[in-house]
Amino acid sequence: MALTFWHSTLGKKIVMGTTGLIMIGYLCAHLLGNMKIFFGPGEFNAYGHWLRVMGAPVLHHEWGLWIARLVLLAAVVLHAVSAYQLSRRDIKARPQKYVHTKPRMSYATRTMRWGGVILGLFIVWHILDLTTGTTHSGGFQEGHPYQNVVDTFSTWYGNAIYIVAMLAMGMHVRHGFWSAAQTLGAGNRTRDRGLKAIANALAIVLTAGFISIPVGVMTGVVS
Amino acid sequence: MKLTLRVWRQKNPDTPGAMAVYELDGVSEDMSFLEMLDILNEELIVKGEEPVAFDHDCREGICGACSLVINGAAHGPERTTTCQLHMRSFQDGDTIDIEPWRASAFPVIKDLVVDRSAFDRVIQAGGYITAPTGAAPEAHATPVPKADAEFAFEHAECIGCGACVAACPNGAAMLFTSAKVNHLNVLPQGSPERETRVLDMVAQMDAEGFGGCTLAGECATACPKGIPLFSITAMNKEWLRATRKVKR
Ligand code: HEM
Ligand code: FES
Numbered sequence: 001m002a003l004t005f006w007h008s009t010l011g012k013k014i015v016m017g018t019t020g021l022i023m024i025g026y027l028c029a030h031l032l033g034n035m036k037i038f039f040g041p042g043e044f045n046a047y048g049h050w051l052r053v054m055g056a057p058v059l060h061h062e063w064g065l066w067i068a069r070l071v072l073l074a075a076v077v078l079h080a081v082s083a084y085q086l087s088r089r090d091i092k093a094r095p096q097k098y099v100h101t102k103p104r105m106s107y108a109t110r111t112m113r114w115g116g117v118i119l120g121l122f123i124v125w126h127i128l129d130l131t132t133g134t135t136h137s138g139g140f141q142e143g144h145p146y147q148n149v150v151d152t153f154s155t156w157y158g159n160a161i162y163i164v165a166m167l168a169m170g171m172h173v174r175h176g177f178w179s180a181a182q183t184l185g186a187g188n189r190t191r192d193r194g195l196k197a198i199a200n201a202l203a204i205v206l207t208a209g210f211i212s213i214p215v216g217v218m219t220g221v222v223s
Numbered sequence: 224m225k226l227t228l229r230v231w232r233q234k235n236p237d238t239p240g241a242m243a244v245y246e247l248d249g250v251s252e253d254m255s256f257l258e259m260l261d262i263l264n265e266e267l268i269v270k271g272e273e274p275v276a277f278d279h280d281c282r283e284g285i286c287g288a289c290s291l292v293i294n295g296a297a298h299g300p301e302r303t304t305t306c307q308l309h310m311r312s313f314q315d316g317d318t319i320d321i322e323p324w325r326a327s328a329f330p331v332i333k334d335l336v337v338d339r340s341a342f343d344r345v346i347q348a349g350g351y352i353t354a355p356t357g358a359a360p361e362a363h364a365t366p367v368p369k370a371d372a373e374f375a376f377e378h379a380e381c382i383g384c385g386a387c388v389a390a391c392p393n394g395a396a397m398l399f400t401s402a403k404v405n406h407l408n409v410l411p412q413g414s415p416e417r418e419t420r421v422l423d424m425v426a427q428m429d430a431e432g433f434g435g436c437t438l439a440g441e442c443a444t445a446c447p448k449g450i451p452l453f454s455i456t457a458m459n460k461e462w463l464r465a466t467r468k469v470k471r
Contacts, residue, residue, distance in 0.1 A: 004466070004471050005466060007429075008425060008429060008462075009395075010435075010462050011466070012435070013435055014459070089393075089435060090393035090395070091393075093395065093432055094325060094327070094391070094393055096325050098292055098295050098325060099229070099242055099320055100295035100322065101295055104441065104444070105441065109437070109438070178438070179438040182438050182456040183436075185459040185460025185463055187453060188457075189453055
């Protein structure tokens with residue numbers, strides 16, 4: 001059964017849609033949490049600490065965080081593997097291009113694959129930068145996320161990578177949310193305007209929300 | 224009208240093809256696109272050249288035999304079949320590119336003719352009902368709710384021409400398969416095979432080497448019968464439902 005699912009193009013696409021929606025849900029929660037940065041280091045660092053005691057007293061220290069990390073890791077891996085396998089298949093199914101071509105699909109639709117690759121690379125960099133501190137610019141301090149964020153966005157490349165990735169994320173979410181609704185069989189004629197509006201709103205709010213943080217650091221609102 | 228035609232010529236499946244250029248004069252804007260190609264072929268025959276092979280049958284827009292990607296669009300610039308496309312949709316002096324459907328599941332046989340038997344095998348996998356047939360049953364014997372009848376009719380319009388596959392950037396047959404699945408699955412006559420139909424037809428579609436859906440929407444734009452993109456959404460829903468009901 002699970003194999004029938006995974007071996008079907010429809011099943012794989014459903015895996016991609018479901019994991020995509022899980023990640024969008026995570027992004028919404030992540031954005032809400034990150035907005036605390038505008039209320040000063042005390043509040044932001046306390047939020048960072050709470051993430052580690054999330055679910056207490058039921059969950060042991062950091063268990064909640066690790067459960068979330070594992071779910072997200074599984075989602076990213078399943079999403080990327082199905083995207084890769086389906087893309088390979090799609091390219092093979094249409095080996096010869098038309099001599100007469102004109103781009104007709106929307107920009108967001110055409111950039112799903114490369115946009116996805118950018119997001120994948122961004123996720124790796126983002127974790128190395130602000131979670132493990134491996135590639136962090138100025139002396140990474142465990143337990144002081146506020147200062148770490150300010151350091152990252154005090155470098156031009158930190159801002160550049162982050163802003164480009166967030167624009168790519170917005171595009172990906174715009175086509176992705178609506179697509180996932182179709183893949184999971186939830187779309188129809190009457191709901192379409194609503195679904196497109198939600199997709200656009202999600203894309204704009206997530207992109208603008210995340211970009212407000214480097215802009216905040218650049219303008220000195222966050223320092 | 225005077226036209227420059229750039230036509231895909233390919234001797235057989237194993238020989239690589241190329242675009243050939245032909246000048247054609249005296250085309251009337253009242254001619255259909257296929258009549259225009261007939262004129263070209265008559266000229267080629269007179270000159271002792273091989274005529275351009277292309278598929279056609281009814282020339283009324285109902286059989287699904289005609290194909291052709293015209294200036295990069297399946298069935299050309301109007302929402303209709305190539306046989307119902309008229310030369311008034313073009314301008315005097317135009318250059319028109321004519322190519323076959325492109326998909327690895329639709330190999331070129333010759334010139335503009337492709338092998339669409341993959342569609343037949345998708346139909347064989349489940350695009351039928353198993354009720355015994357005979358004389359046409361009394362129309363009111365099986366009541367069908369109006370909304371269901373409309374839904375079935377909308378999907379029954381599919382003529383299986385393959386424009387959806389030709390237009391899809393992934394060479395996917397989702398719109399064709401969904402039209403056939405939805406047409407039968409919504410009706411009482413089709414309900415005994417409701418689950419196996421969608422599972423088997425989708426499995427056959429995959430086995431034929433068609434690509435997957437990325438919701439680009441090109442298929443629905445190209446469809447001469449206006450099968451909506453939501454047809455695919457409805458099939459996805461049927462497929463999900465069937466995977467829960469049928470243990471395989
Ligand atoms: C690891 C990096 C990623 C890669 C390689 C990737 C790649 C892709 C690809 C190729 C598609 C299919 C595009 C199409 O059908 O046209 C897709 C769809 C999607 N992606 Fe991603 N993506 C990635 C990360 C993300 C993230 C972080 C999110 C969450 C915001 C996300 C959400 C979605 C959604 C919701 C869909 C729609 C699925 C569907 O069509 O049913 N993706 N992704
Ligand atoms: S020839 Fe029959 S539909 Fe065009």
